[in-house]
Amino acid sequence: MARKAVATRQDVLGAEHLDTLMSLGILASVLQGQGKYEQAEEMNRRALEGREKALGKEHPDTLTSVGNLALVLRCQGKYEQAEEMNRRVLEGREKALGKEHPSTLTSVNNLASVLQYQGKYEQAEEMSRRALEGKEKALGKEHPDTLTSVGNLALVLQCQGKYEQAEGDEPTSTGGQEKALGKEHPDTLTSVDNLALVLRCQGKYEQAEEMNRRALEGKEKALGKEHPDTLASVYRLAYLLYQQEQYQDALPLY
Incomplete structure (x- = not known):
């Protein structure tokens, strides 16, 4: 349907x-959801270039394209480029919408995620806390976006070895997303994976x-057996079995 529309x-x-x-x-969003990151990047770059020409670099729609490109770059491990894009979006949205706007806070969350992947945990924690506090005020504690922020903070706490704090946050995220989105939603399943990671570390x-x-x-x-997110879950399970010396079970998963 997306290709037909284009x-x-x-x-x-x-x-x-x-x-x-x-x-x-x-179309780029659909391709990214399927794990077709190179094609998604190409589509996002085309959309961004077109919007910059038509609307200017500071227009909200242009900044949305910048954010979409940043997300697919992060999925490919191009963290420095993704960080640059996310900082551009955040700065633009702070000017246009204000620091407390939900779209601005989403940009804060996205930047936190990229910082975490680069091992910049203190900066990532600061950003994650800012996003969570803002979303709780703007959207409420049970909103799916707020719960995503709870999960993101839990993950960066886990990366720093703050396991008790992380374990306290992650079930909140998981339980809330189950209510809001259902047990089978990909966002809920990501929270389940994150909770497993905290439990494993303990x-x-x-x-x-x-x-x-x-x-x-x-x-x-939900995603199929070959999707990158599914394969990440396969790897996490394999590593957990390896840690328990269940080598015969771990090997086929690897």
């Missing part, structure tokens, strides 16, 4: 029309294995 709008409206660029962004292997298996089963159904 092709039709290019024919009727032209490649540079704003509606065509919107369809490119939608040596609670049986509980961690239960969580890992639940996340893997859910992702296989």
Whole structure:
């Protein structure tokens, strides 16, 4: 459907029309969801270039394209480029929308995530706390976006060895997302995986294995067996089994 929309709008409206660029962004999002990151990056760059020409670099829609590109760059491990893009989005949204706007806080969260992947944990924790505090005020404690921020903070705490704080936050995120989104939603399953990681780091292997298996089963159904997120869950389960010296079970997963 997305490819059909892009092709039709290019024919009727032209490649540079704003509606065509919107369809490119939608196609990029679908490709990213399937783990087709290189194609998604190409579509996002086309949409960004077009919006910069048509709307200017500071327009909210242009900043949305910058954020989308940053996300797919992060998924490919291009963290420095992703950090640069996320800082641009954050700065632009702070000027245009204010520091407390939900879209600005989403940019804070995205920047925190990229910083975490680079091992800049203190900066990531500061950003994660800012995003969580702002979203609790703006959206409430039970909103899915707030719960995502809870999970993000838990993850960066875990990376710093603050396991008790992380274990306290992650079940809040997981339980809330189960209520808001359902047990099989990909965001819920990511929280399940994150909770398993915290449990594993504390040596609670049986509980961690239960969580890992639940996340893997859910992702296989929702995303397919070859999706990068599913394979990440396979790896987490394999490593957990390896830690418990269950080598015969771990090997086929690897």
